[in-house]
Amino acid sequence: MTEFSSFTYAHDGELLSGVYGGDAGGPDTATVVLLHGAGIGNKERLLPLLAEFVSRGCRGLAFDFSGHGESTGALRELSLRRRYEQAVAVIDARVPTDGPLILVGFSMSGQTVADLVGHYGERVAAIGLCAPAVYTHEAWDVPFGDGDGRFSRIIRRPDGWRGAPALDVLRAYEGRAVLAVPGTDAIIPTAVTQAVQDSLAARAQFTRFDVPDAEHMLGLWFQEHAEDRREFVTAVLTGLGDRGWTATRSWLAKQLPEGRTVTATAFAQGGWSSQLRRLTLDDGTRLALRTFVKPFFRRHAPGLLTREASVLTLLAAQQAVPAPRLIAVDATAEHCDHPSLLMSLLPGRVRVDEVAEEDLDRRMDLLAAQLAAIHTVVPDERPRTYQAWTSAEWVRTPGGPLWERAVEVIRRDPPAYEGCFLHRDFHPGNVLFSGEGAQLRISGVVDWVETSWGPADLDVAHCSTALALLHGPEHGLGFRARYEAHGGRRLADSADHLYWRLLDALAYSPDAAKLAGPWRELGRTDLTPEVLGGRLAEYVAGLLELYG
Numbered sequence: 001m002t003e004f005s006s007f008t009y010a011h012d013g014e015l016l017s018g019v020y021g022g023d024a025g026g027p028d029t030a031t032v033v034l035l036h037g038a039g040i041g042n043k044e045r046l047l048p049l050l051a052e053f054v055s056r057g058c059r060g061l062a063f064d065f066s067g068h069g070e071s072t073g074a075l076r077e078l079s080l081r082r083r084y085e086q087a088v089a090v091i092d093a094r095v096p097t098d099g100p101l102i103l104v105g106f107s108m109s110g111q112t113v114a115d116l117v118g119h120y121g122e123r124v125a126a127i128g129l130c131a132p133a134v135y136t137h138e139a140w141d142v143p144f145g146d147g148d149g150r151f152s153r154i155i156r157r158p159d160g161w162r163g164a165p166a167l168d169v170l171r172a173y174e175g176r177a178v179l180a181v182p183g184t185d186a187i188i189p190t191a192v193t194q195a196v197q198d199s200l201a202a203r204a205q206f207t208r209f210d211v212p213d214a215e216h217m218l219g220l221w222f223q224e225h226a227e228d229r230r231e232f233v234t235a236v237l238t239g240l241g242d243r244g245w246t247a248t249r250s251w252l253a254k255q256l257p258e259g260r261t262v263t264a265t266a267f268a269q270g271g272w273s274s275q276l277r278r279l280t281l282d283d284g285t286r287l288a289l290r291t292f293v294k295p296f297f298r299r300h301a302p303g304l305l306t307r308e309a310s311v312l313t314l315l316a317a318q319q320a321v322p323a324p325r326l327i328a329v330d331a332t333a334e335h336c337d338h339p340s341l342l343m344s345l346l347p348g349r350v351r352v353d354e355v356a357e358e359d360l361d362r363r364m365d366l367l368a369a370q371l372a373a374i375h376t377v378v379p380d381e382r383p384r385t386y387q388a389w390t391s392a393e394w395v396r397t398p399g400g401p402l403w404e405r406a407v408e409v410i411r412r413d414p415p416a417y418e419g420c421f422l423h424r425d426f427h428p429g430n431v432l433f434s435g436e437g438a439q440l441r442i443s444g445v446v447d448w449v450e451t452s453w454g455p456a457d458l459d460v461a462h463c464s465t466a467l468a469l470l471h472g473p474e475h476g477l478g479f480r481a482r483y484e485a486h487g488g489r490r491l492a493d494s495a496d497h498l499y500w501r502l503l504d505a506l507a508y509s510p511d512a513a514k515l516a517g518p519w520r521e522l523g524r525t526d527l528t529p530e531v532l533g534g535r536l537a538e539y540v541a542g543l544l545e546l547y548g
Contacts, residue, residue: 002051002060009063011089012082017070018063019043020094022054030100030125030240031059033091033116036219037107038144042069045219048226049104052233058102063090079151081141083108084115091116102236104128106219107187110196111135114166117173125243126176127204128236130218131188132196134166161192170199174267176244177204178235182214182221201294203267203275205244205337208295209235239337251335252289255328255342256281269350269521273297273449278345286345288324291338301339304449305331307383308341311448314380320373322346322444346444348432352470352519354526360471362440367431367463368482370442375456375489377421386422386454388414390507397509398533406540409548410503415496417455420489424450426459427466429518456489457500465505468539469512469532470519477542498547505540512536 004019022029032053034046043062054060065083066073095101101124105113110132117124135155142151154160170177177200181193200206209232214221222229239246252262264280268288274297279287290308292301309331315323324343333339351363392411397403423430425447432444460483468476480491491497508514512532520527 002054004047004050004060007094009090009093011086014066014073015071016063016066016086016090017043018061018090018094019047019050020059020061021050022057022059027096027099029057029059029096030102031061031091031095032102032104033087033095034060034062035087035103035105035109035112036062036065036068037109037217040068041106041108041219044069045223046106047223049219049222049229049233052229053102053237056233056237058237059095059099061090061094076145077143079141079143080108080111080115080135080139083112084119087112087116088119091120098123100125100240102126102128102240104130104236105132106130107216108133111164111166114169118169122175124173124175125240126178126236127173128178128180128232129196129200130180130222131182131185131193131216132179133188134161134164134192134196136160136163137165159191162195167195167199170196170204171202173200174203174243175205176236176239177206178209178232179206180209180211180218180232182216182218183210183212184214185216187216198294201275204293205239206293207235207238245337248289248291248336248338248340251328251330251340252279252342257285260285269518272518273447287327288343288345290341290343291336292340293338298333298339301333302331305329305339305341307451308449311383311451312343315377315448318377321370321377322442323448324444324446346432346446348434348441348443350429350431350522351433352428352522352524354471354524359437359440360475362438363428363433364467364475364479364482365486366433366440366442367426367428367467368479368488369486370431370445371423371426371459371463371483372486372488374423374426374445375420375459379421382419382453383421383451384453385419386424386452386458388503390503395506395509397506398537402537402541402544403509405544405548406502406506409498409544410506412499415455415492415499417457417492417496418489419453420456422452422454422456422459423448424452424454424459425462427463428470429466455492455500457491457497458504460488460491461501461504464501465508465536465539468505469508469516469527469535470524473535473539473542476539477546494547498543501543501547502540505536505543508536509540 004021009016043064046062050060064071067075067078103113110129139154144151260281262279263282266278268276275291277289292298309329312326327342329341330336430447434443435441464476464479513529516527
């Protein structure tokens, strides 16, 4: 086993005990810092993992927080703030200044890693989170106590972790990130793990590392299971010099025109299913790179991206539908770090802001006309049949007569319909606008991965739901009339049309906030869960009154 040197570091009246190794290498050599969890956690159980990192050429460091292991101090006096301050003190004292950092945290140290990412910024080349916890800001400065004090009461509040500042930090992180998830975890709620995963998938080069047979204490698991330990280290170190994106960068370079290079990269806001980057080439050309990182969408990427590539090829000849131009696709991640599609970048931007009634009317008329144009596309080969996103058996509602009546409407076989070409995810978040006032125009329609064959009612329903949530129920209820006024296809009669409208609307019950997450990133912070839940209920009631 790798030999480590011991050290003690005096901080805030206490002596922190640590070990380090791997002193060879230059200033660019990354230093991995392993941070144990709460309770009986300590550095000793992490030494085999530290040795594995050091054997791969990293410097390595692990230490006991005060009140743990061989460090002095009382555990009851420790807090999240003091954990962070102790980690910063040890790192600043033991790690070469400005050298790249790899931060690996277990359980409570998931929070500490996020705090350190916020402090060290781009210096953090990679993070590994192992069954991580995150906490409400109220808990930050509260001593842990003896298990029944204020800290415990704060962290035991149901859903108290939602809105944790750590999630925002992880959402903004752009380096390599690995989330290790045990098969059974009696400590960390599944919803916390999902929230951490969604945050990391926003911008990081993210991989989920499942450990099916393990329980919460992954430090002990990695201590005893060498193969999982090695695989985890390999995952964290993948593409380290390029913050995890080595393979994607190499593939991308091969798709560019000869002699061209990427000079600037920026994230496009508003995405949910994938990461979207704007790329600027040295000649001013602008491209867009879509990358599927979230585990669910990565699994389905071969079908989604192959379909989008086919649709973009089809739409290249459709002047009435401004879609991106396909450049290259790697749907199975054969060459990239993640499944990716490279396309032209269309002008304009997503507009979901609140505007004057006249401007909103103009915007919705343009949406209706554009959707009608999409429904005129005649593909050489019919795309797959639409997929319903909920059913009477799957849907969850707040309960009560309104929702019971709505669910009963979709508790039937789908109505007969005359099929057409559907975008299937057409809403303001997937439409780009250019110009202002009377010069307002749609300059692009994006996100063609869900393209399907089905009733025009379903596309109208989806856009209507989005408008109801964005701007109020009356705007969703009135979208059908706008669509028909702009030459849209004949829609179903009342009862059948109601089926399609509710089939879409009920897919967002009871969590309408999920659809609106990207909108809030674009400035619509007024769209709280309470506002969205109220609008969805009013919209459903309006549909039942109008068509029931």
